[in-house]
Amino acid sequence: MTSALLPTYARAPLSFERGEGAWLVASDGQRYLDFGAGIAVNALGHAHPHLVSALTEQAGKIWHTSNLFQIPEGERLGRRLVDATFADVAFFANSGAEANEAAIKMARKYHAAGGQPERYRIVTFEGAFHGRTLATIAAGGQQKYIEGFGPKVDGFDQVPVGDFEALEKAITSETAALMIEPIQGEGGIRIIPGEILRRLRAICDEKGLLLIMDEIQTGVGRTGKLFAHEWSGIAPDILSAAKGIGGGFPLGVCLATAEAARGMTAGTHGTTFGGNPLAMAVGNAVLDVVLADGFLEHVQKVALALRQKLAELVDRHPGVFMELRGQGLMLGLKLNVPNTDFVAAARGEHLIVIPAGDNVIRLLPPLIASEAEAAQAVDRLDATASALEAQIRGAA
Numbered sequence: 001m002t003s004a005l006l007p008t009y010a011r012a013p014l015s016f017e018r019g020e021g022a023w024l025v026a027s028d029g030q031r032y033l034d035f036g037a038g039i040a041v042n043a044l045g046h047a048h049p050h051l052v053s054a055l056t057e058q059a060g061k062i063w064h065t066s067n068l069f070q071i072p073e074g075e076r077l078g079r080r081l082v083d084a085t086f087a088d089v090a091f092f093a094n095s096g097a098e099a100n101e102a103a104i105k106m107a108r109k110y111h112a113a114g115g116q117p118e119r120y121r122i123v124t125f126e127g128a129f130h131g132r133t134l135a136t137i138a139a140g141g142q143q144k145y146i147e148g149f150g151p152k153v154d155g156f157d158q159v160p161v162g163d164f165e166a167l168e169k170a171i172t173s174e175t176a177a178l179m180i181e182p183i184q185g186e187g188g189i190r191i192i193p194g195e196i197l198r199r200l201r202a203i204c205d206e207k208g209l210l211l212i213m214d215e216i217q218t219g220v221g222r223t224g225k226l227f228a229h230e231w232s233g234i235a236p237d238i239l240s241a242a243k244g245i246g247g248g249f250p251l252g253v254c255l256a257t258a259e260a261a262r263g264m265t266a267g268t269h270g271t272t273f274g275g276n277p278l279a280m281a282v283g284n285a286v287l288d289v290v291l292a293d294g295f296l297e298h299v300q301k302v303a304l305a306l307r308q309k310l311a312e313l314v315d316r317h318p319g320v321f322m323e324l325r326g327q328g329l330m331l332g333l334k335l336n337v338p339n340t341d342f343v344a345a346a347r348g349e350h351l352i353v354i355p356a357g358d359n360v361i362r363l364l365p366p367l368i369a370s371e372a373e374a375a376q377a378v379d380r381l382d383a384t385a386s387a388l389e390a391q392i393r394g395a396a
Helices: 049-059 072-084 096-113 134-140 164-170 194-207 228-232 277-290 295-316 339-348 371-395
Strands: 016-020 023-026 031-034 089-093 121-125 156-159 175-180 210-214 238-241 252-256 321-327 330-335 354-356 360-363
Touching: 031 371, 049 277, 072 089, 072 252, 072 277, 089 096, 089 277, 096 134, 096 175, 096 210, 096 238, 096 252, 121 134, 156 164, 175 194, 194 210, 194 228, 277 295, 295 321, 295 330, 295 371, 339 354, 339 360, 339 371
Parallel strands: 121 156, 121 175, 175 210, 210 238
Antiparallel strands: 016 023, 023 031, 089 252, 238 252, 321 330, 330 360, 354 360
């Protein structure tokens, strides 16, 4: 039977009926080790009891009231995020793209409120991915996402990461902000070095620009700190987060300083479902776990063990693996074989990994994964590489 779904995804011939922790169980009963976590979304794994309890309890009370009324759990989640970060205010949305849209509008409105409405352009960086809306594909600047959707939304200028001469030329009297991911996820798990982020912060301060940090994939403990920019010792003016913050429930947030948000007064932005009681209950439950003593240390410990084993794996299979990239539990392996072939072969070893740009596979395990599960994942990657090497030899 022909699918009734719009064919915008090349879906694998596999479906799952339940999960627990770092494991998924397919409809045929087979167990898979999930090192994709729904593309860095299921930060606490599957069916985490604290999240299940929070969602179930809230579902029995109230699901939706709209933002015409106060939502106490949203006030609480916003306060906790503000207290744990650089920010003064939070705006809740349903996704990363929506969080980035809020960030873009906020940066433009900041300058308009200051009497400079001509400052609306945002400089972004080659290899970026900021979402799939018309504005965010323009921000990302990748032609494969823009092509066929009419005129590109105006207001975005891309430069290569680390090319400060190109950046200086791109900054004009119309520039409002710089927008960057501390680690490019879709772009191939490419870390933006701390010295570059610190220099971008200095340029923004010098030129009166806002610094927007897209932490949709890197945030909420993924790198071993609550947000990845913390490793560089600087803070943005605006930050977008999603994915892990809802632990699998649709939730995004735009965090900002009071100064950066000065133009966002009543009526300037809105959302029907953003900040609904269900999402807020789950978001608070996620923070209960991630902010608990020892949790981020656990992430760092497992990440170190996994990284060491992956480095050895790369050395054992030079025909398959080119290099190891990433930080914390956001790791990538650049390949010498097509990444789509590797992802499919890994499924044959009952391991879920995710492709990314630059012919990379991403390892994005739940943050609750154990060292033993990390070792199992490497064993399955090892078996996958060996199987692909055998195919290559057979075809030679």
